[in-house]
Amino acid sequence: MARTATTTASFSLSSSDLTSSALNISASQQLKKAGSRLGLSQTTGLAIKTTSSASAAVITADPLFRGDGATADKANKVYLRNLSTIDSEYFTVYIDQEEMGRLYAGDFAFFPWKAASGTKETFIVTSAGTVAAGDSWDFDGVTTVSADSNSDNFAAAVNAQFYPNWTTTVSTAAVTFTARQAGAAGVVTSSTSITGDTITDLAGSDLTMAITSAAAGTRSESDIFVKPSVHTEMSIENMLIHE
Amino acid sequence: MGNLRVGLSLNSTDLLSSALNISVATSLIVDSGSLIRAKVLGTVEDTNDLAIYIVNQCSDRAYLYIKNLDSQLENYIYIHNDTDTGLVAKVGGGEFAFIPVAVDKKYEVYGTKVDTLIEYGVFGNDNSAAPYGGS
Numbered sequence: 001m002a003r004t005a006t007t008t009a010s011f012s013l014s015s016s017d018l019t020s021s022a023l024n025i026s027a028s029q030q031l032k033k034a035g036s037r038l039g040l041s042q043t044t045g046l047a048i049k050t051t052s053s054a055s056a057a058v059i060t061a062d063p064l065f066r067g068d069g070a071t072a073d074k075a076n077k078v079y080l081r082n083l084s085t086i087d088s089e090y091f092t093v094y095i096d097q098e099e100m101g102r103l104y105a106g107d108f109a110f111f112p113w114k115a116a117s118g119t120k121e122t123f124i125v126t127s128a129g130t131v132a133a134g135d136s137w138d139f140d141g142v143t144t145v146s147a148d149s150n151s152d153n154f155a156a157a158v159n160a161q162f163y164p165n166w167t168t169t170v171s172t173a174a175v176t177f178t179a180r181q182a183g184a185a186g187v188v189t190s191s192t193s194i195t196g197d198t199i200t201d202l203a204g205s206d207l208t209m210a211i212t213s214a215a216a217g218t219r220s221e222s223d224i225f226v227k228p229s230v231h232t233e234m235s236i237e238n239m240l241i242h243e
Numbered sequence: 244m245g246n247l248r249v250g251l252s253l254n255s256t257d258l259l260s261s262a263l264n265i266s267v268a269t270s271l272i273v274d275s276g277s278l279i280r281a282k283v284l285g286t287v288e289d290t291n292d293l294a295i296y297i298v299n300q301c302s303d304r305a306y307l308y309i310k311n312l313d314s315q316l317e318n319y320i321y322i323h324n325d326t327d328t329g330l331v332a333k334v335g336g337g338e339f340a341f342i343p344v345a346v347d348k349k350y351e352v353y354g355t356k357v358d359t360l361i362e363y364g365v366f367g368n369d370n371s372a373a374p375y376g377g378s
Contacts, residue, residue, distance in 0.1 A: 007255035007263070011341055013308055013364075018245030018276055025278065025364070027310055027339040034335065035317060043258055046265065075316065075335055079253060081267055093343065098329035101343030104304060106269045110251050111340035114333040221329055239265070241258065 004038040007031040007241060009077070009110060033243050034075040044069075044240040048083065053231040061094060061227035067117040067220030068182050070242035076115050078224065081108040081237040091236050094225040102229075103236070115242070116222040118182030123194050123214035125158070127151040127173040129206040137209050139177075139197040140165055146207075154207075179217055188214045247271040247366055249306075249341065271306060275369035280312075280362045283320055285353035292351035295322075295363050297373055301346050305367030309352075310339040312360040319355045324348040 013025040031040045044065070053059045070076045082091050084105040093100040093109065103109060125137075131154045136145040140163045146154040151173040159170035165185075166177045179185060187194050192211050199209050228234040250268035285291030296307065311320045313336030322331040322340075326348050332340050336359075344350060344365065352361065 005255055005258040007253065007258050009339075010250075010252045010254075011308075011339055012250045013247065013341075013366075015245050015247045015276075018247055018273065018366075023247075023276070023278070025308065027308075029338055032316065039258075041258065045259065046263075073333075075338075079251070079265070092345075095331055096329045098324060098327040098331055099345045099348065100331050101307075101345045102304060103343050107271075107306075107343060108249075108251055108267050108269065109340075109342045110253075111332045111342050112334050112338055114330055239253070241253075 003041040005041045040241045046239045050235045051228045052233045056231045061225040065224040067115050067222040070115040072116050074243040076113040076242035078113045079239040083235040090229045091226045096221045118218040118220040120179040120182050121188045121217035122178045124176050124212050125209050126212045127155045129208045131207045132205040134202040135207045136200045183219045188216045273366045276366035278364040283354040283359045292353050296350035298349045299373040301367030302370045305344040309363040
């Protein structure tokens, strides 16, 4: 049964002196899944991210939420608040290349998030030729050493490893690698080649790890970045509620 | 100058295993603002977009409150600025957003369907050289 939750967001905006008559706006909504009466049921939880840099010259925008982290084109919601108490300090909020605006000290924002993800790089590497015990293949900082002379077993061993940036599946001697995050990482350089892998043919056999298929990725166009205005410590409170 | 009080609360008893109860409020010192109800004509990003903030309409800082008044969640409005690639936000029917505005960019809206009714307001420090509503 699909999990559901009832979450209510309420907003108020009021002023007794901005206009000649009192201003009083309020809005409230239950956070529901797109195309459904069920409530959004997943969240990152309430978190605080603190930024700092060595100097003002090297301030960078940090990713807060990746498009891959939520279902694309759905009713995801984002809450942000600048926890700074220094009036002039702000975070500039970006949705990928699109500048949303600045959150000054104490300011908050609440908005729906499209979370469009990009595509993940993927490639298939196939163990071919004669593998021998001691032969190895290195990729993503992980080295797999063959225990015997069976290609399928070697492919299974490659698949059994844990890769920091890739997930894998295996079918006989072919291992399919898929990037954990969408992006044009540059590992896939053509439909039959990648960078960064090393084969070691210790036993003098003719093992090859051919790239038999590959596809480059594209970046997500909705990652949320925040860029602090100063290099000293600033903190932003954040929460994603998503499908 | 006026004191604009804005507040947001997020509450749930079952989103997490412990109750969620976030309540924040802040005072914004601004000298101008608007609250407008309007229909959105365009359904793609083009010249039919509804301009909701013009370049340098406010100085220093500005805030946008926007609510999609359509009754169907799937009838979205799309907010973007005119100089960057991509979207600022996609707001479903019945949903609202409160976001900061990059004061030197123009913000526009288009929708899933013609004549989507929205309510929006921009609050900030007015720049008389680029008045509300354009010139």
